[in-house]
Amino acid sequence: MKQKQKIVILGAGYGGMILAARLQKSTVYRDAQITLVNKHNYHYQTTWLHEPAAGTMHPEKTRMKIDSVIDFNKISFVKDTVLEVKPEERKVVLENAELDYDILVVGLGSEPETFGIPGVHEHAFAIRSVNSVRVIREHIEYNFANYNKQDEKDDSLLTFIVAGAGFTGIEFIGELSERIPELCEEYDIPREKVKLYSVEAAPTALPGFDEELVEYAMNVLESRGVEFKINTPIEEVTAQGVRLKGGEEIHSNTVVWTTGVRGNSVIEKSGFESMRGRIKVEKDLRAPGHEDVFVIGDCALIINEEINRPYPPTAQIAIQQAYTAANNIKALIEGKKDLEAFKPDIKGTVASLGGKEAIGVVGSRKVYGNSASVVKKMIDNRYLFLLGGMPLVLKKGKLKFF
Amino acid sequence: MKQKQKIVILGAGYGGMILAARLQKSTVYRDAQITLVNKHNYHYQTTWLHEPAAGTMHPEKTRMKIDSVIDFNKISFVKDTVLEVKPEERKVVLENAELDYDILVVGLGSEPETFGIPGVHEHAFAIRSVNSVRVIREHIEYNFANYNKQDEKDDSLLTFIVAGAGFTGIEFIGELSERIPELCEEYDIPREKVKLYSVEAAPTALPGFDEELVEYAMNVLESRGVEFKINTPIEEVTAQGVRLKGGEEIHSNTVVWTTGVRGNSVIEKSGFESMRGRIKVEKDLRAPGHEDVFVIGDCALIINEEINRPYPPTAQIAIQQAYTAANNIKALIEGKKDLEAFKPDIKGTVASLGGKEAIGVVGSRKVYGNSASVVKKMIDNRYLFLLGGMPLVLKKGKLKFF
Known part of the structure; x- marks a missing residue:
C-alpha cells in the first residue's frame, strides 16, 4: 500500500x-x-x-x-x-x-508595515490579534481611569492618534468615536477633553475609495469629533506621541498603527x-x-x-x-x-464607521449609511456561513441589524 | 430680623x-x-x-x-x-x-496610613475613592491583557500583593480571589500563573476578630489560592514589588495598600x-x-x-x-x-470574603458563611434606607441575597 x-x-x-x-x-x-x-x-x-x-x-x-x-x-x-x-x-x-x-x-x-519609521515597534499598538486588541482596549480604559486620579491632569492620556486613514484605521477610529461618550460617562470625563486624530500620509483618507464616499465618511467621523490630518506623514513615534513632518508634535499616550x-x-x-x-x-x-x-x-x-x-x-x-x-x-x-x-x-468593499454607519461599493453601486452597515454585517455573517453553516452564524454572527 | x-x-x-x-x-x-x-x-x-x-x-x-x-x-x-x-x-x-x-x-x-514605609505613595494603590478604585480595576485588567502579548512572559504582572490583612485588605483579596477565575478565562491565562499574597505585619490576620472566625476566613481564602504571610512586615515598596523584613522580595506589578x-x-x-x-x-x-x-x-x-x-x-x-x-x-x-x-x-461587624462568604459578629453571636454574607448585605442596605428610604435601597441596594 x-x-x-x-x-x-x-x-x-x-x-x-x-x-x-x-x-x-x-x-x-x-x-x-x-x-x-x-x-x-x-x-x-x-x-x-x-x-x-x-x-x-x-x-x-x-x-x-x-x-x-x-x-x-x-x-x-x-x-x-x-x-x-x-x-x-x-x-x-x-x-x-x-x-x-x-x-x-x-x-x-x-x-x-512600519515603512521603517522609528519608534513604531516600541511605542505604537497594532490591531493584529485577539491578544493585541485586548491590550488596546485595556490601555484606553486605563488611561481614562488614570486621568481623574491625577492631581495635575495629563491631557495626553485622553489624546488618541490613529496612524493611517486606510480601511482599518478608519474602521477603528469609527468604533472608537462611538465608544468615547460611554467612556466619558463611565469615568466622569468631559467629552471635550478627549482628542481623536486620524493622521494619513497620502493626499486623501481611504485611498482607493470613491471621492463622494470618502467625504461622507469624513463628515460622519468629524461630526463625532475626529480631527483629520491628511497629507501629513508621521516622522517618528515617541514615548510622548508623534512628530509630524514639518516638526509639529502631538502629545499622546496612545498611538495605534494602521498604515497597512x-x-x-x-x-x-x-x-x-x-x-x-x-x-x-x-x-x-x-x-x-x-x-x-x-x-x-x-x-x-x-x-x-x-x-x-x-x-x-x-x-x-x-x-x-x-x-x-x-x-x-x-x-x-x-x-x-x-x-x-x-x-x-x-463583490464589493464596505468599511464600517461605527454605530449604524458605513460606506462602500457593492457590485458597481455606492452604498452608505445604515444600508451599507447592514451589508457589512451580511458580509461578516456570510463568512461564518461558508465556514460553519447557519449554526456558526447564529452563535457568532452579527445579528443586530437595526 | x-x-x-x-x-x-x-x-x-x-x-x-x-x-x-x-x-x-x-x-x-x-x-x-x-x-x-x-x-x-x-x-x-x-x-x-x-x-x-x-x-x-x-x-x-x-x-x-x-x-x-x-x-x-x-x-x-x-x-x-x-x-x-x-x-x-x-x-x-x-x-x-x-x-x-x-x-x-x-x-x-x-x-x-503608610507608617512611613518607603515607596508606598509612589508604587502602591489605595482603596480610597471611586477614582482610585477604577484605576485599580483597570490596572489589574491591563496586567492580564498584557501578559499574553509579551514574548517573554513577566509573571509579576500576575502577582498581586495586598499589604495588610485587616478588614479592608481581607475584603478586597476576597473579592479579587473570586474575580481571578473570570479574568483567567477572559484573557486565556492558566489559573496557576496567578499569585495572590496577603501580607500582614501583625501576628494574626483580622486582628481584633475571634480566632475561630479568623481561621474560617483564612481557610476560605486559602481554598481560593490566597497565600498568607502573617507576622511579616513590609520594609519597602519598590517599582518591582515589595521587600519583606528579613530580605525576601516578592516581584509584583500590583501592590494594594490597606494597612489602616x-x-x-x-x-x-x-x-x-x-x-x-x-x-x-x-x-x-x-x-x-x-x-x-x-x-x-x-x-x-x-x-x-x-x-x-x-x-x-x-x-x-x-x-x-x-x-x-x-x-x-x-x-x-x-x-x-x-x-x-x-x-x-x-451592633456588630461583618467582613465579606467575596462570593457568598463572610464572617463576623452580630450582637454577641458569631456568624459565618452565607448567613453572614446575607447579614452583611442587610447592613449595607440599612445605610441606604437611613439615607434615602426604600427608593434608594431599591435603586442602589444589594438585592441578590442567594
Whole structure:
C-alpha cells in the first residue's frame, strides 16, 4: 500500500480555515494526511478586530475554537508557531517540532508595515490579534481611569492618534468615536477633553475609495469629533506621541498603527522570492519554482491586470483563494496535472464607521449609511456561513441589524 | 430680623450625608443656613469600594449624586476641595472660595496610613475613592491583557500583593480571589500563573476578630489560592514589588495598600490638637476648646472605655455620630445649652470574603458563611434606607441575597 501524501496547512486565518473546511468535506482527508498548524487553538476574524480594540465588541465574539469547525479526526491539528519553511527539504520548522510535507499551503497572514519609521515597534499598538486588541482596549480604559486620579491632569492620556486613514484605521477610529461618550460617562470625563486624530500620509483618507464616499465618511467621523490630518506623514513615534513632518508634535499616550500590512516575515526567512513578504504566485496559486507550495491570503501577491497593481490583501480574496487551492490540491492528490486558475471575483468593499454607519461599493453601486452597515454585517455573517453553516452564524454572527 | 446662623458641613461621606439628611428633615434648615461642601458632586459608600476595586461590582453602584438624596433648595451645596479650617476666624478655606461659619461640622474622612514605609505613595494603590478604585480595576485588567502579548512572559504582572490583612485588605483579596477565575478565562491565562499574597505585619490576620472566625476566613481564602504571610512586615515598596523584613522580595506589578487609615491631613494643617489626624472629641462630639466645631466620622477619636482603646473608625460609628450631631446642632440653633452625649451602639461587624462568604459578629453571636454574607448585605442596605428610604435601597441596594 502506497503511503498517504502529507498536506500541511500553515495558519488558521481566513484562508487556512476555509481550506481545511473544504478539504474535510471532500475525499481529500481520506486520501491524504492533512495537518493544520496554528499559533493558537482558536481562529479569529481579523477584519472584526477594530471592534474589540475599541471596546465596542467583546473579543470572544471575534474568535472560535478551531475544533468547533474543523474535525480533528479528519484533520490533525498542531498548536505551534512557524519559524521557517525549508522548501528544498520539504520541511517546516516549528518552535517545538518539525513537519515533513508533500504539499504545503502557506496561509500565514500579514504583519504591520512600519515603512521603517522609528519608534513604531516600541511605542505604537497594532490591531493584529485577539491578544493585541485586548491590550488596546485595556490601555484606553486605563488611561481614562488614570486621568481623574491625577492631581495635575495629563491631557495626553485622553489624546488618541490613529496612524493611517486606510480601511482599518478608519474602521477603528469609527468604533472608537462611538465608544468615547460611554467612556466619558463611565469615568466622569468631559467629552471635550478627549482628542481623536486620524493622521494619513497620502493626499486623501481611504485611498482607493470613491471621492463622494470618502467625504461622507469624513463628515460622519468629524461630526463625532475626529480631527483629520491628511497629507501629513508621521516622522517618528515617541514615548510622548508623534512628530509630524514639518516638526509639529502631538502629545499622546496612545498611538495605534494602521498604515497597512506586509507579508509574513517567515516568507523572507525561508528564502522565497518575495516583495514585502508577499510571493507573486502563479495562476494556480503555487509559488514560482515550487510545485508543492501553495500560497493563499496575505502572503500571496496577485496583480489586478486592469490597473496593473496588486489586489489589496483582503479576507474576501483569501477565502476565494482557499476554494481554488482546495480544488487544486484535490486534483494533485488524484494525480491530475491540470490545475484551476484563480480569478478574484470582487463583490464589493464596505468599511464600517461605527454605530449604524458605513460606506462602500457593492457590485458597481455606492452604498452608505445604515444600508451599507447592514451589508457589512451580511458580509461578516456570510463568512461564518461558508465556514460553519447557519449554526456558526447564529452563535457568532452579527445579528443586530437595526 | 436676626441673621440666620451659618452651618457648614465639610465632607459628604457617611457622617456628612446622614447629618445633612437629618437636618433637612428637621426645622434646622429653615432656622439656619446650611452648606454642604464636598470634592465631588457625588457621595460614595467607602465600605463597598473593595468590590469595584476588584471589578466584582460596577463603581456606579457604590455612588449616588448628592442631590438625589439632599434637597439643594434646603441645603446649599458647594463642590470644592477643603484646604484648611481657620477656627479662630470661623472660616474654611476651599480651593476656589472661602466660607464663614457659626457652626462647623468636620466630616472629612480618612487617609491611608503608610507608617512611613518607603515607596508606598509612589508604587502602591489605595482603596480610597471611586477614582482610585477604577484605576485599580483597570490596572489589574491591563496586567492580564498584557501578559499574553509579551514574548517573554513577566509573571509579576500576575502577582498581586495586598499589604495588610485587616478588614479592608481581607475584603478586597476576597473579592479579587473570586474575580481571578473570570479574568483567567477572559484573557486565556492558566489559573496557576496567578499569585495572590496577603501580607500582614501583625501576628494574626483580622486582628481584633475571634480566632475561630479568623481561621474560617483564612481557610476560605486559602481554598481560593490566597497565600498568607502573617507576622511579616513590609520594609519597602519598590517599582518591582515589595521587600519583606528579613530580605525576601516578592516581584509584583500590583501592590494594594490597606494597612489602616489615619485622620484627614486638613486636621493637622488647621492646627487642631490631634493624634494621627484624629481629634479626641468631647462627649457631645465637639472639638476640645472649640464650641462651634463638631467632628464626626474618621477624624473623630473616641475611646472605648471597656478596653481603653479607640473605637476603630467605621461607617457604623460615623452614622451614629451624625444622628447625635444633628440633635446637638438643632439644640444649639434653638438656643439650648444642654447637648446630648454620644454613645456608640456597636451592633456588630461583618467582613465579606467575596462570593457568598463572610464572617463576623452580630450582637454577641458569631456568624459565618452565607448567613453572614446575607447579614452583611442587610447592613449595607440599612445605610441606604437611613439615607434615602426604600427608593434608594431599591435603586442602589444589594438585592441578590442567594
